[in-house]
Amino acid sequence: MTPVIAAPRFDPVIHAPGRLQICALLSASEEAEFAMIRDAIEVSDSVLSKHLKQLEEAGYVRPRKAASDGRQRTWLSLTNEGRRAFAAHVAELTRLAGLVRAAE
Numbered sequence: 001m002t003p004v005i006a007a008p009r010f011d012p013v014i015h016a017p018g019r020l021q022i023c024a025l026l027s028a029s030e031e032a033e034f035a036m037i038r039d040a041i042e043v044s045d046s047v048l049s050k051h052l053k054q055l056e057e058a059g060y061v062r063p064r065k066a067a068s069d070g071r072q073r074t075w076l077s078l079t080n081e082g083r084r085a086f087a088a089h090v091a092e093l094t095r096l097a098g099l100v101r102a103a104e
Contacts, residue, residue, distance in 0.1 A: 008096060013058040014089045018043060018051045023060070023078065023086040031064065031077035052076065060085055
């Protein structure tokens with residue numbers, strides 16, 4: 001008899017590759033500056049802004065504006081809810097990766 005395998009339970013907000021990368025970067029630090037994230041995931045300002053808007057609307061990301069060197073900068077951090085959602089998403093990816101290893 002074939003074992004029953006639970007269907008994947010991905011967070012649809014986090015699952016998109018760009019948003020997954022953003023959450024991964026933010027999970028490793030208290031906060032990160034907009035330009036650093038943009039450069040790290042190699043997207044335009046507008047693409048990053050769209051991803052961040054979705055994450056912010058879900059309650060996963062918190063922006064903070066601050067002046068630096070006479071310019072307005074945007075700093076971003078994961079909220080507690082965002083950290084929990086990202087951890088759950090990674091746990092689900094890990095579970096699925098384990099199924100592949102078990103089948104080999």
